[in-house]
Amino acid sequence: MARFIDVLRWWASVNDQAQVVRRVPWKEIYEFTGARGLVRKYRVELRNELKAAKEFSTRTKDPSRSTIKCVGQIGQVEASMLYILLRETQPKAVLEIGALCGSSTRWMLSALRRNKKGTLFTYDLHPFALDFIGEQSNWKFFVKDVLQEAVHDSNFVNRFDVLFIDALHTNKFADSYTRVLLANSKKSHSVFVHDIFSPFQIPEFKACQIDLRRQNVHKEIACIHDVAAKYADDRGGRDILYSPQQMAGEGLALSSWLARTGRSQRMISFSPYANLDFAFRILAIFEVHHLGDFLTGQRQVNNPSIFFQMTKYA
Numbered sequence: 202m203a204r205f206i207d208v209l210r211w212w213a214s215v216n217d218q219a220q221v222v223r224r225v226p227w228k229e230i231y232e233f234t235g236a237r238g239l240v241r242k243y244r245v246e247l248r249n250e251l252k253a254a255k256e257f258s259t260r261t262k263d264p265s266r267s268t269i270k271c272v273g274q275i276g277q278v279e280a281s282m283l284y285i286l287l288r289e290t291q292p293k294a295v296l297e298i299g300a301l302c303g304s305s306t307r308w309m310l311s312a313l314r315r316n317k318k319g320t321l322f323t324y325d326l327h328p329f330a331l332d333f334i335g336e337q338s339n340w341k342f343f344v345k346d347v348l349q350e351a352v353h354d355s356n357f358v359n360r361f362d363v364l365f366i367d368a369l370h371t372n373k374f375a376d377s378y379t380r381v382l383l384a385n386s387k388k389s390h391s392v393f394v395h396d397i398f399s400p401f402q403i404p405e406f407k408a409c410q411i412d413l414r415r416q417n418v419h420k421e422i423a424c425i426h427d428v429a430a431k432y433a434d435d436r437g438g439r440d441i442l443y444s445p446q447q448m449a450g451e452g453l454a455l456s457s458w459l460a461r462t463g464r465s466q467r468m469i470s471f472s473p474y475a476n477l478d479f480a481f482r483i484l485a486i487f488e489v490h491h492l493g494d495f496l497t498g499q500r501q502v503n504n505p506s507i508f509f510q511m512t513k514y515a
């Protein structure tokens with residue numbers, strides 16, 4: 202019960218902040234969010250990190266350096282929020298599942314370096330991130346299937362304080378990691394799972410993707426609704442998401458596990474496709490602090506991850 206009130210209070214405070222962002226002029230927004238916002242607290246660090254992330258991304262796309270296709274990099278807002286989470290919670294050990302070229306790795310290593318404590322343990326099937334990032338004193342990299350590690354050691358997950366998951370986005374993978382990782386969690390892990398709320402991973406919705414920019418989100422969502430309605434009409438009402446052919450089912454499997462077990466609290470997403478008003482208000486806070494010009498439409502606003510905290514078994 203106490204936790205419930207806690208969540209409600211937190212949600213009310215976010216909404217208060219959001220209401221103010223919607224109503225008042227920019228200067229007042231700055232004053233308001235400036236008083237206690239975490240984005241304001243870390244704005245200078247975030248500005249540096251966003252610059253470093255851009256440089257890193259350019260490097261990973263340089264064909265003279267590598268032929269790897271560095272896809273699926275985390276979005277600017279969710280990466281910044283992940284950075285804030287690590288700075289605020291000062292974890293000793295962070296588990297990263299899925300680094301590819303190291304975009305998320307770079308953000309997390311940087312936060313831990315600033316903390317002057319904590320180690321990042323990365324698992325990936327390929328060593329590409331090592332090439333782009335280089336060896337670091339606060340980083341241990343394993344070229345291994347994390348599920349193989351976890352399946353033989355039920356306490357594996359409890360060696361970490363924060364879990365970052367961005368590997369395969371299938372129902373099957375989520376089914377496996379909820380069983381061998383999340384189900385074994387005995388502490389209040391903070392968890393970040395990427396690409397949960399990306400409608401465009403669902404093949405039927407892919408044609409609705411315009412450019413993931415703010416000015417087109419409404420059009421993209423309207424198109425998704427039309428496609429889903431047509432799909433159901435053509436198939437006697439069968440839901441597009443639950444069809445057996447559905448490949449992008451990680452979000453479904455994970456949400457279902459969390460709902461059935463009650464193991465999560467404080468779930469949040471900065472995805473405009475899942476949380477439109479809220480996401481736009483958060484973008485406004487970023488803009489106020491000169492952390493991205495989302496209004497003029499040059500930056501993508503897709504941040505398809507969720508954050509939640511595992512509840513401990515009583």
Ligand SMILES: C[S@@+](CC[C@H](N)C(=O)[O-])C[C@H]1O[C@@H](n2cnc3c(N)ncnc32)[C@H](O)[C@@H]1O
Nearest residue numbers: 273274275299300301304305325326346347368
């Ligand atoms: C979407 S990419 C990660 C992108 C990265 N987080 C970023 O921000 O750029 C997915 C990565 O997960 C890795 N992966 C897939 N299955 C895995 C597993 N069972 N264990 C560890 N890594 C896995 C893949 O090798 C791939 O590099």
